[in-house]
Every structure is written in C-alpha cells, then in structure tokens.
Amino acid sequence: DAGITQSPRHKVTETGTPVTLRCHQTENHRYMYWYRQDPGHGLRLIHYSYGVKDTDKGEVSDGYSVSRSKTEDFLLTLESATSSQTSVYFCAISPTFRSDEQFFGPGTRLTVL
Amino acid sequence: DQQVKQNSPSLSVQEGRISILNCDYTNSMFDYFLWYKKYPAEGPTFLISISSIKDKNEDGRFTVFLNKSAKHLSLHIVPSQPGDSAVYFCAASRPGTYKYIFGTGTRLKVLA
Numbered sequence: 001d002a003g004i005t006q007s008p009r010h011k012v013t014e015t016g017t018p019v020t021l022r023c024h025q026t027e028n029h030r031y032m033y034w035y036r037q038d039p040g041h042g043l044r045l046i047h048y049s050y051g052v053k054d055t056d057k058g059e060v061s062d063g064y065s066v067s068r069s070k071t072e073d074f075l076l077t078l079e080s081a082t083s084s085q086t087s088v089y090f091c092a093i094s095p096t097f098r099s100d101e102q103f104f105g106p107g108t109r110l111t112v113l
Numbered sequence: 114d115q116q117v118k119q120n121s122p123s124l125s126v127q128e129g130r131i132s133i134l135n136c137d138y139t140n141s142m143f144d145y146f147l148w149y150k151k152y153p154a155e156g157p158t159f160l161i162s163i164s165s166i167k168d169k170n171e172d173g174r175f176t177v178f179l180n181k182s183a184k185h186l187s188l189h190i191v192p193s194q195p196g197d198s199a200v201y202f203c204a205a206s207r208p209g210t211y212k213y214i215f216g217t218g219t220r221l222k223v224l225a
Binding site for chain 2: 035040041042043044045048058059090092101102103104105106107
C-alpha cells in the first residue's frame with residue numbers, strides 16, 4: 001500500500017469553527033488531491049496540488065483552502081465550518097501527470113454540528 | 114450537472130456469475146477512464162483503466178469495455194466472488210487536466 005495517512009480520522013466540530021485536515025505521504029509523489037464523498041454525489045474534487053506551493057481548485061472548492069509547503073504534506077482548511085461540509089474527506093496522491101491510478105488515504109469523517 | 118453517471122446504485126449477483134457495472138458520460142472530450150473499488154471505512158483502490166484509443170482492457174477477472182459512440186463504459190467481473198462486494202466508482206478525465214470526474218458509485222453485493 002502507498003504510504004499515505006490522514007489525520008484526524010474522525011472529527012466533530014461546531015458550525016463556525018476552523019478545521020484543518022492533514023494528508024501526509026511518504027511516497028514523494030508530486031500530485032496530491034483532496035476529495036469529499038457524499039451520498040448521491042460520489043467523489044468530488046475539492047483542490048489539488050501539482051507541486052510544492054502549486055495548487056488549483058477542483059469542482060467544489062468554495063469554503064475550502066489548501067496549502068502545500070513541502071512535498072509530503074497537503075493541508076485542507078475549512079475557515080469557518082458549515083453543516084454542508086459534513087462529509088468524508090479523502091486525500092489521494094499520484095506520481096505522474098494523469099497517472100494510471102491515484103492512491104487514496106483512509107479518509108477523514110468530519111461532522112459539523 | 115453530473116458528467117459521469119452510474120445509474121444503478123446497487124446490484125446483487127450470485128457467486129460465480131458475471132457482474133456488469135455500467136457508467137455513462139456526457140463529455141466527449143473525456144479520453145481516459147478508470148474504475149475504483151471501495152470497501153467500507155477505506156479509501157478507494159484502483160482497479161482497471163482504459164484509454165479512448167482502446168475499446169477493451171482486461172486484467173484477470175476484470176474487463177472494461179468502452180463504447181465511445183454511446184459514451185458508455187462497463188466493467189465485467191467474471192466470475193464474481195464474495196470478496197468483490199464493494200462500491201465501484203468509474204472516473205473520467207480530459208486531456209490536459211489533472212482532474213478526474215467520478216460517478217456516484219454502484220454497490221455490488223455478491224451472494225454466496
């Protein structure tokens with residue numbers, strides 16, 4: 001399995017509070033992604049990174065920001081969490097442009113009350 | 114607007130029989146397609162891919178068929194095994210982008 005971890009694995013927070021999710025990889029892959037999974041929507045891309053300090057928006061980026069200050073870490077921040085951001089969040093990594101596959105982390109279940 | 118659609122939310126198949134999971138897409142620019150399998154409480158894992166220059170790709174028990182004119186792809190699992198019970202996602206991407214668009218998933222249950 002690719003070395004990719006997510007922290008925390010579960011979090012419950014209140015509306016209006018800031019939340020940061022961390023994705024850490026040991027594979028030295030260039031590309032990193034954040035997705036959310038919701039019933040009836042499948043996986044939707046939030047943000048992605050194609051290198052250190054190089055990031056871009058995905059399909060559902062409103063309300064989220066990301067940072068990548070080093071190759072191994074990709075942070076997803078909810079500046080002011082809302083109940084609509086209750087979801088399961090997955091980080092993924094891939095070694096090359098349009099890699100044959102992305103390796104996914106185990107996910108973080110976030111509940112915003 | 115869902116560009117990648119999996120219209121069957123669930124499917125049940127007897128062990129040993131064929132499982133056929135379907136995926137439709139609307140964007141003719143998509144040129145690369147993947148299937149992922151997901152078990153509960155785990156991240157998705159890559160299963161098989163196909164480029165638009167092909168119409169079929171096989172890997173063991175798994176075969177993906179692509180019909181570009183119909184904008185349709187399907188995943189065949191033969192023979193189906195109880196361990197194949199999972200949610201299957203198809204995904205598609207366009208040239209010049211890092212982004213994959215995922216379908217909503219189909220839950221496959223293989224009955225022993």
